[in-house]
Amino acid sequence: MSTQDNTSVVLHKIKDIRLEPKPIRKPTKGQVQIAVHSVGICGSDVHYWVNGGIGDFIVKSPMILGHETSGTVVELGEGVTNLKIGDRVAVEPGVPCYKCDQCMDGRYNLCPDVFFCATPPDDGTLTRLYCHDANFCFKLPDNMTYEEGALLEPLSVGVHACRRAEVTGGDTILICGAGPIGLVTLLTARAFGATNIAITDINAKRLEFAKTLGVNHTILVDGDPQSTAKRAIELLGKMPDKSIDCVAFPPTISTAIYATKSGGTVLLVGLGPPTSEIPIVNASVREVDIKGVFRYKGCYQKAMDMIARGLINVKPLVTHRYAMEQALEAFEMTKSGEGIKVMIKCDPTRAQLQ
Ligand SMILES: [Zn+2]
Ligand SMILES: [Zn+2]
Structure with missing residues (x-):
């Protein structure tokens, strides 16, 4: 050069x-x-x-x-x-x-x-x-x-999100959005030991792609947040321990809140509109913790090790x-x-x- x-x-x-x-x-x-x-x-x-x-x-x-x-x-x-x-x-x-x-x-x-x-x-x-x-x-x-x-950059977002959500062995997880961040979050949650994972999107092709990465259930969103949450719970067989929203759009945040089990955690990844109408009382009375995620810290080496060791592809x-x-x-x-x-x-x- x-x-x-x-x-x-x-x-x-x-x-x-x-x-x-x-x-x-x-x-x-x-x-x-x-x-x-x-x-x-x-x-x-x-x-x-x-x-x-x-x-x-x-x-x-x-x-x-x-x-x-x-x-x-x-x-x-x-x-x-x-x-x-x-x-x-x-x-x-x-x-x-x-x-x-x-x-x-x-x-x-x-x-x-x-x-x-x-x-x-x-x-x-x-x-x-x-x-x-x-x-x-x-x-x-x-x-x-x-x-x-x-x-490693987008993957680090997935790693930080799963660390903040405390994803662990045997967890049931709902991921909203099957874009690149939703998909790296899926790969990370599996590597962290989550065994039952559902992912939502409005794009059927993205859901097909998520299937090739080994997600357990896919949900094509075509209704309101409550009905999407209901379908997620039916497919997973229980309310998810943690829901990770990778869309940052009020309806997907709402789906995550409605679906998550009482005492569980909702993670907000990504930046949407500055204010959102979401069912905050539903989260509050069921002690569903809502956490934000901004970029990542100390994740590059861990993400790299997981790829190098074949835990994530x-x-x-x-x-x-x-x-x-x-x-x-x-x-x-x-x-x-x-x-x-x-x-x-x-x-x-x-x-x-x-
Ligand atoms: Zn990026
Ligand atoms: Zn500083």
């Missing part, structure tokens, strides 16, 4: 993605420079592209997209000892401040001063050469592909691959919902590798 080439996928404003060269940054102290290999497109990338923002995060100046990343270390900054040139790594996109209350409490995903790839104003990883804190780069074992490395999730030059097509495909995970390949020198 020419060192001059730092083509990047840049969002200028709503519906305006451009491929353009960006200056090459050198790794600062504690950073490594990475030749980016595979970047998965996330719903949030598409959201920024289509809507120009998510909640309070508004794209005000051009921003490089992408945060589900793997690549090869090509240069070490001063003081880096945990990695060497040539290492294949997965990049955890959030680098916290290490100083605030949340960081000191070990909840660095809640750090107000976190740098997070492709969350305005922070640039993402859809570029050829990218610099990142070496402590948040995880060396991939030889038996893992670059794409599996990039998938994320490979089938990749349904489409595009070269960086076809980024717009890749974004259109993600938006269409036709595929599950769309990968953009950024490293022409290792193009034959997955």
Whole structure:
């Protein structure tokens, strides 16, 4: 690769993605420079592209997209000892401040001063050469592909959700939504020992896909939340111990609350409308705990170990691959919902590798 080439996928404003060269940054102290290999497109990338923002995060100046990343270390900054040139790594996109209350409490995903790839104003990883804190780069074992490395990002969301929900051996689980996050949550819940899992969606094709990943029951949503909850309970044979909502839409949150057993837990993954009408009294009088989930902390290594040990197989999730030059097509495909995970390949020198 020419060192001059730092083509990047840049969002200028709503519906305006451009491929353009960006200056090459050198790794600062504690950073490594990475030749980016595979970047998965996330719903949030598409959201920024289509809507120009998510909640309070508004794209005000051009921003490089992408945060589900793997690549090869090509240069070490001063003081880096945990990695060497040539290492294949997965990049955890959030680098916290290490100083605030949340960081000191070990909840660095809640750090107000976190740098997070492709969350305005922070640039993402859809570029050829990218610099990142070496402590948040995880060396991939030889038996893992670059794409599996990039998938550690969404998988970490599933791992954090299942940890917050305290999913454990023999659990009965309801998952609302069979998109990429619902599917990684399914894979994680199984790896954590859940034995009876139902998943809902409005898209029959996604439910068929979930069946190939080994879900026990699928529910095509075509009614109100109470009837969907009733069907889930019938199929599972009991009320789920935990329900994990991966849609963040009032009707699916309501389904999760109605279905969950008294004393159980409802987990809210993802960001929907800022206010929602949900049956809060139903949850309250049955002591159903409702918990939020924001990104993840300390999950990359665990997610990686589960893949490397064969407990989780994320490979089938990749349904489409595009070269960086076809980024717009890749974004259109993600938006269409036709595929599950769309990968953009950024490293022409290792193009034959997955
Ligand atoms: Zn993501
Ligand atoms: Zn902090």
